[in-house]
Amino acid sequence: MDLKFINKNSILGLIFGLVIAAFIVVIKFGFDLDKSDFIALISILVNIILVSLIAAVFQKRFTDSRQAKNHIVKEIEEVHRDYKLFTNRLIRDELEHKYILRWFKLMGFRIKHIDYNLKTHFGVEYESISKLHKDYRILLTNSQSFNDTFSQNKLKIDIGLQNTILEDSKNFSHAFLDLIFKVHYC
């Protein structure tokens, strides 16, 4: 049974219907029912109402939480995808220095936005991505390659720096996946 369609109105309708049904039963058999039958009838009604309420409330909360998690996970995956794309283009010497500076700033904003939402809505504090982002920015923009080629059209990074960046990209992948698992299981 798909409970996602249960809402406040359907619950009220169900309760109202049950009360009317009980009323009809009482009217029709009321004078023939003994005390234990009344208790059993009331017990059944109360159980049905409780089960309906619990199902509706918990299902709604679960569904809301799942949707929120899926949304934040999607954002994390998009940021991860952008990192990989950026690094691939960087390694192929396709990026301009000004683009790189702007990219790091904007990506920093996106990471802060995710950190804030994780902390506020899910109680998850995870600083690894922020730290890796900061380290990545310093590693690249403090490098000899970056500064010496600043006046050229595209950044050309030396092999040593390329290898370091590729090595660090593994840490990024681990951190992003780790964060996604944390969100799913929080």
Place this chain on the structure above:
Amino acid sequence: MIDLIIFKIKDHTEYPGPRYTKQGVFSGEWFYKKHIKDLIDKCLSIGKTLTIDLDGTAGYAASFIDELFGNIVYDFGLDVFKKTIIITSNEEPEWIDLVNDEVVKDWQIKKEKGAPKKPE
């Protein structure tokens, strides 16, 4: 002390440059020599602070930040740096942390060792 001068990087360029002047325009070295050094002298002579605002640009290279603020520590000393310079950034406060946690210490050590400001 009350602020006398607020220096905004964005008033001079949207795209701050590399570390040294020889590497490109609007470098950290250029900003220091062209603007900041004289402003600090002025602030010291009249007992005021200098606020350097980092917001509003496209973003910074770590080398730019290092060269700009490191030179202040090297030339004027840590005490003057702490008493005279205020760095502000609502957009990227992590640069302030970088300066206070790493740049200041590194350049103070460089100064104490008598190492040159720039590699020969």
